[in-house]
Amino acid sequence: KAGVTQTPRYLIKTRGQQVTLSCSPISGHRSVSWYQQTPGQGLQFLFEYFSETQRNKGNFPGRFSGRQFSNSRSEMNVSTLELGDSALYLCASSQDRRRQETQYFGPGTRLLVL
């Protein structure tokens, strides 16, 4: 099975712009979670989608949004980019069919905001 894929892998934007990141989960996985990782804040949970519905949400401003499509692919959008949004954005998927199932991560998208 192919792993979790994320596109693009690298992105450079300027302040005020918006960006859309894409995540394709492992085939058969219905849950997709997004994380932001920075040297200062570590790994922070953004949100989780399951069957096209946001199931959990972290403590991020409304500029961060996401969605999930019927094929479980997910996108996250960041509007009005700030310098502090520069980070590695990781996507993770799981089947979510049994208790405590693990998440499998993609390679991440490195976003640099100038």
Add this chain to the structure above:
Amino acid sequence: AQKITQTQPGMFVQEKEAVTLDCTYDTSDPSYGLFWYKQPSSGEMIFLIYQGSYDQQNATEGRYSLNFQKARKSANLVISASQLGDSAMYFCAMREGPSGNQFYFGTGTSLTVIP
């Protein structure tokens, strides 16, 4: 309170030696899962090992084992026979309750294997 605490920001180990990475957790839910991930410099998080709260035995996966001490709420990762390729960040994580709850991650431990 922090859900997951990793108190070792950095660790060094000699090649072929064993190393223990510490992790303590905080939950009042009787049902939870504990996970360890490895993150090389490339950035991808690699799943290593899982321990369920009701599992009677410590989990093992090849050179990785999890020293699960439920009463102390600790879930330390033991890497035996360290290899140079083990140099990476290691993250401990927890998920409470049934599936559907978010994962909580620790701040990570940077492991360097010395030849």
